[in-house]
Amino acid sequence: MKFLAKILILIIYCFSLHLQGQTQDVDSNLNSNNLNSILDALPKISKDSTKAEITKHVDAMIKLMSEEHFKANYAPILIYADKGLALAKKSNNANHIHDTRAIVGNTLIKVKDSLRAKKIFLKSLEYAEKTNDSSLILKSKGNLANIYYYMEGYRSKTISIYLESIELAERLKDTTRLFVLHHNLARAFNETKNPNHSDYHIKKTALYLNSLGNPPHFQASHFHNIGRRFLLLNKADEAIINFKKTIALCENTDFTEALVEGYTGYREALELKKDYKEFYKINKILKVYEEGKEESEAKNIIDAVNAKLNVERYKNQIKTNELEKELLVEQAERKNIFFILSIATVGFLVLILVITYVSSKRRKALVKDLKVKNKQYLIAKKESEEFAKTKTKFFATVSHELRTPLYGVIGLSSILLENEDLKKHEKDLKSLKFSANYLLTLVNDLLNINKIENKNFMDEDITFNLKTLTTRIVSSFEYITLQHQNEISITLHEEVPLLLKCNSVRLSQILMNLIGNACKFTEKGKIDIAIDLLERTDDVAKLKFTIKDTGPGIEKTKLNHIFDEFAQIDSSSSAYQGTGLGLPIVKKLIEQANGTIKVESELGKGSTFTFTISVLISNEVLEQNIPPILDFKQLEHKKVLIAEDNRINQTVTKRILENEGVVCSIAENGEKAVSAVKQFAFDLILMDINMPVKNGIEATKDIRMFNTTIPIIALTAVDIEEQKNQIFECGMNDIILKPYDIDQFKKTIASNLNSKLENEL
Numbered sequence: 001m002k003f004l005a006k007i008l009i010l011i012i013y014c015f016s017l018h019l020q021g022q023t024q025d026v027d028s029n030l031n032s033n034n035l036n037s038i039l040d041a042l043p044k045i046s047k048d049s050t051k052a053e054i055t056k057h058v059d060a061m062i063k064l065m066s067e068e069h070f071k072a073n074y075a076p077i078l079i080y081a082d083k084g085l086a087l088a089k090k091s092n093n094a095n096h097i098h099d100t101r102a103i104v105g106n107t108l109i110k111v112k113d114s115l116r117a118k119k120i121f122l123k124s125l126e127y128a129e130k131t132n133d134s135s136l137i138l139k140s141k142g143n144l145a146n147i148y149y150y151m152e153g154y155r156s157k158t159i160s161i162y163l164e165s166i167e168l169a170e171r172l173k174d175t176t177r178l179f180v181l182h183h184n185l186a187r188a189f190n191e192t193k194n195p196n197h198s199d200y201h202i203k204k205t206a207l208y209l210n211s212l213g214n215p216p217h218f219q220a221s222h223f224h225n226i227g228r229r230f231l232l233l234n235k236a237d238e239a240i241i242n243f244k245k246t247i248a249l250c251e252n253t254d255f256t257e258a259l260v261e262g263y264t265g266y267r268e269a270l271e272l273k274k275d276y277k278e279f280y281k282i283n284k285i286l287k288v289y290e291e292g293k294e295e296s297e298a299k300n301i302i303d304a305v306n307a308k309l310n311v312e313r314y315k316n317q318i319k320t321n322e323l324e325k326e327l328l329v330e331q332a333e334r335k336n337i338f339f340i341l342s343i344a345t346v347g348f349l350v351l352i353l354v355i356t357y358v359s360s361k362r363r364k365a366l367v368k369d370l371k372v373k374n375k376q377y378l379i380a381k382k383e384s385e386e387f388a389k390t391k392t393k394f395f396a397t398v399s400h401e402l403r404t405p406l407y408g409v410i411g412l413s414s415i416l417l418e419n420e421d422l423k424k425h426e427k428d429l430k431s432l433k434f435s436a437n438y439l440l441t442l443v444n445d446l447l448n449i450n451k452i453e454n455k456n457f458m459d460e461d462i463t464f465n466l467k468t469l470t471t472r473i474v475s476s477f478e479y480i481t482l483q484h485q486n487e488i489s490i491t492l493h494e495e496v497p498l499l500l501k502c503n504s505v506r507l508s509q510i511l512m513n514l515i516g517n518a519c520k521f522t523e524k525g526k527i528d529i530a531i532d533l534l535e536r537t538d539d540v541a542k543l544k545f546t547i548k549d550t551g552p553g554i555e556k557t558k559l560n561h562i563f564d565e566f567a568q569i570d571s572s573s574s575a576y577q578g579t580g581l582g583l584p585i586v587k588k589l590i591e592q593a594n595g596t597i598k599v600e601s602e603l604g605k606g607s608t609f610t611f612t613i614s615v616l617i618s619n620e621v622l623e624q625n626i627p628p629i630l631d632f633k634q635l636e637h638k639k640v641l642i643a644e645d646n647r648i649n650q651t652v653t654k655r656i657l658e659n660e661g662v663v664c665s666i667a668e669n670g671e672k673a674v675s676a677v678k679q680f681a682f683d684l685i686l687m688d689i690n691m692p693v694k695n696g697i698e699a700t701k702d703i704r705m706f707n708t709t710i711p712i713i714a715l716t717a718v719d720i721e722e723q724k725n726q727i728f729e730c731g732m733n734d735i736i737l738k739p740y741d742i743d744q745f746k747k748t749i750a751s752n753l754n755s756k757l758e759n760e761l
Contacts, residue, residue, distance in 0.1 A: 045087075055091045058084075062096065065103045069110075071254060077107045098124055098136050102143050109150055118147050134172055141165045142177065149188070159188050179208035183221055190228040198229045220249040220258045227265045231272065239269040260289050276374035283367060405648075409739075415655050463618040464504045467492055470529065473511050477519045484523045488515075491530040497541050501618040506589050511545070513582040514609050518549035525550035525606070534612060541617050548608040554601040562599065563587045586611075632746055634753060636661035638683040643673035643699065644715065645691045649738075653686065653715075656742055657749075668692075670699030677703050682710060684753060687732065689716040689723070697730045704731035711752040 041064055045057045061084050065077050081104045088096040101124045108117035121144045128136035145161035148154035162185045169177045186201035205222050212218065223245040230239035246262030249255075263286040270279040474488055481488055518527045528548045535542040554562065563583050590597050595613035640662050644650045654664045665680070667673035671694040673687065685703070689696040700712055714727045717738040727735055733755075736748055 051091065054087060055093065055096075058087050058091045058093070058096045058100075061087065062099050062103065065100070069103055069107055072110070072256075074107050074111055077103060078111075081107075094127070094131055094133055094136055098128065098139055102139065105143055106146065109147060114147060114151055118144075118151075121147055134168060135174070138165055138168045138172060138174065138177060141168075142180065145184070149184070155188060155192060159185060162188070175208050175211050179205060179212060179218060182208065183218075183225065186225040187221075187228070190225060190232065193232055195229045195232040198225065198232075202226055202229060216249045216253070217255050217258065220246045220255060220262070223249070224258065224261050224265060227262075227269070231265065231268060234272065236269040236273040239272075240266060243269060256289065256292070260286065263289060274377070276370055276377060280367065280370060280374070283363075287363070415652065415659075461501050461616065462504055463499060463501050463620045466496065466498050466500050466531070469504060469508065470511065470531070473508060473515060474529070476512070477515060480519045484519065486519065486522050486525055486527055488519075488527045489529065491528065493530075493532045495533045495536075496531055496543065497533075497536075497617045499618040499620065500541070501616040501620075502593075506593070507613075507615075510586050510589050510611070511547075513586045514545075514547045514611075517582060518547055518551065518607075518609075522549045522551035522606070536617075539617055540614050542612060542614045544610060544612045546608060546610045548606065550606040553603040553605055553607055554599070555603060556601075559599060559601060563597075632660050632750060634750060635746065637663065638753065639663045639665070639681065640749070641665050641667060641673060641676055641680075641682045641685045643667045643670060643685060643691065643696065644688045645669055646688075649688075656745065660746065670694030670696055670702075673699050674702045677707060677710070683756070684749060685710060685712045686715055686736075686749075687712050689714055689727070697726055700730045700732055709756065711756050713748065713752060 042060050043053070043057045045053055049057070061080070065080070065084065068074070068076050084100050085097070085104070088100040101120050105117040105120040105124070108114070108120070121140065125137070125140035125144055128140045141161050142165055145158050145165070148158040148161065162181050166178065166181050166185075169181060182201040182204040186198045186205060189195075189198035189201065202222070202225055205225070209218055209222055223242040227239045227242035227246065230236070230242065243262050243266040247259060247266065250259035250262060253259075263282060267279060267282045267286055270276075270282060470490055470492070474490060477488070515527070515529065526549070528546070530546040530548075532544045532546070533541060534544050563586075587597055590611050590613060593613045595611055597609065597611035599607060599609050601607035635657070638661075640657055642650060642653050642657075642664055644653065644666070645668050650666055654666070657664050665676060665682070667676050669691045670687075673685065674694070676682075677685065687696040687700060691699075694702075696714060696716075703710070703712065708731075711734070712732045713734045713736055714732045715736055715738060716723065716727070724735065734748055734752055736745060
């Protein structure tokens with residue numbers, strides 16, 4: 001109904017134009033009134049006016065035209081265009097002529113009369129070059145670039161003219177023109193999807209914006225350009241921040257077009273984020289502004305078309321009475337042509353409205369479809385979150401259920417290996433411990449894969465020495481290197497920066513897996529490790545790591561699958577064992593660092609793994625942190641409470657500590673541990689997390705109510721970040737992950753006892 005009403009209004013308007021042609025007296029009065037309303041707003045002039053009076057009139061005329069142009073009120077400008085140009089020439093002022101042509105030309109652009117606008121701007125540039133006025137040449141080139149900007153296929157020419165104009169504007173120190181030129185170039189490069197060039201001109205725009213005092217309409221366009229650039233870089237959140245600034249500056253003002261652009265960009269950023277709920281909300285607001293803009297543009301186009309059709313008639317009305325009869329004859333001859341043009345104009349506008357109506361229907365269908373998809377997305381998101389929680393809980397349970405018995409097996413086998421009476425069983429005990437450690441490796445690899453997939457690794461960036469890190473990793477493979485009779489060499493390119501800042505734990509994990517594979521599969525061969533610099537800036541270095549071995553190599557048919565989970569590399573010997581998770585872990589970690597990895601291999605000649613990553617270059621001075629020397633003799637006669645419900649684990653922990661002269665007490669659950677601490681004095685508590693009656697977290701909270709100094713170390717088989725936060729928040733001092741290395745276990749206890757002693761002193 002709304003659409004039909006618009007068509008009906010246009011038809012009535014068309015016939016009213018025809019009736020105006022039929023009623024000469026009414027038409028004459030109406031036209032006179034419109035022309036008089038313009039003349040009344042300007043200083044009076046006559047045929048006898050002096051040059052100064054004409055100049056004053058033209059100054060006021062240019063100001064009035066500019067105001068009407070910014071209000072998108074184009075009809076008065078077109079009505080007075082020819083008279084204004086004639087008066088500007090009569091004033092014999094080059095700036096007047098240029099400014100009048102500029103306003104008329106830009107108005108013609110707005111009413112889609114690009115050809116006439118182009119002719120006016122070319123004439124303006126020709127005049128400016130004749131007068132050799134640099135300022136006028138600059139303005140004329142800017143206007144000409146504007147017309148090319150709106151013409152199909154002239155974008156590169158537009159950019160070329162803007163760039164030529166910048167040099168001239170800098171020479172003239174025209175700050176306003178420099179802002180406009182850089183702003184237009186930023187917009188043009190955004191539209192041609194060139195964010196790097198756009199960024200340069202945006203930075204320039206910001207400088208000139210401050211110099212001009214940050215006018216609101218300039219600021220709004222500037223923030224819109226920044227938002228568009230962030231969209232090209234897929235940075236939706238940064239884009240939204242700037243589009244919101246544009247919207248804030250334009251609301252409750254006449255800057256409707258900039259406001260629509262701000263909301264349009266905001267909507268595109270929300271779509272990029274897949275935030276469909278907010279998308280629907282902003283789309284609804286944008287639709288209101290777009291409809292208002294469309295109605296306003298339609299009205300302005302109708303007014304402008306009407307003005308264009310009546311320009312000649314308005315000019316004739318200011319002629320002398322001697323030409324009145326000739327005017328009537330001319331008008332009579334033009335009646336039919338005018339009516340045909342009116343009908344054609346209405347037909348054109350009807351076509352525009354039909355297209356608008358169809359587009360509106362499509363938008364409604366899109367919004368409806370988005371609502372459905374948004375609901376589906378929310379349901380899928382909820383299911384995904386529930387699955388992730390279930391998966392995390394499952395891995396935590398698996399971690400606890402597997403690591404707890406492994407702690408007993410590894411611990412008891414380590415204790416039995418120290419027993420001199422069991423030397424004849426040493427080989428069997430070592431095999432037992434090896435098997436348990438192998439199973440522990442499998443469990444750790446499984447949990448690492450889960451952590452990487454869920455992005456639970458800590459993104460801790462620390463400064464470290466790359467040469468020292470690489471040397472330490474290689475030295476950790478000394479035993480297997482001697483066993484397999486291999487040679488390992490490290491080549492560090494002299495331009496590679498030594499002090500870097502990144503997650504050294506992740507980098508170590510990548511290198512240990514790749515170097516470990518090379519050591520494991522190579523016998524009586526060479527392993528070369530090379531680190532080269534690919535690119536470098538002041539803050540970032542792009543490094544290439546190459547691990548090359550002379551091992552058995554990999555078949556080409558299997559190269560595409562070596563990074564698949566559980567796909568262990570086959571070999572001719574059954575001596576090579578593994579979980580099949582090392583290389584998948586490496587690939588996932590490198591991809592998280594936005595790096596790449598590739599492998600080249602040939603059977604019988606070896607394999608070469610190459611990966612590239614970008615890391616920060618550190619300017620810090622690396623401190624030499626020398627760990628304190630821990631004497632295990634200090635453990636002698638210390639009283640330690642072991643809060644543990646598993647009897648095997650109680651036995652293992654107790655025997656390890658008693659070998660160092662520690663006096664141990666056992667508490668089967670958290671409640672008994674709290675009671676024991678209240679009754680007896682202990683130097684340290686080893687607190688298991690999962691216990692019956694009262695778990696370790698609850699027991700620690702109760703103990704901290706009356707004892708805040710005793711060190712409490714968590715014993716846990718669950719390695720998840722959420723539990724680590726709970727452990728430290730409840731008041732524990734440290735964590736030991738089961739099953740643990742005996743030396744590391746004793747060092748952790750000794751370190752916490754030292755800390756307690758230092759605090760007491």
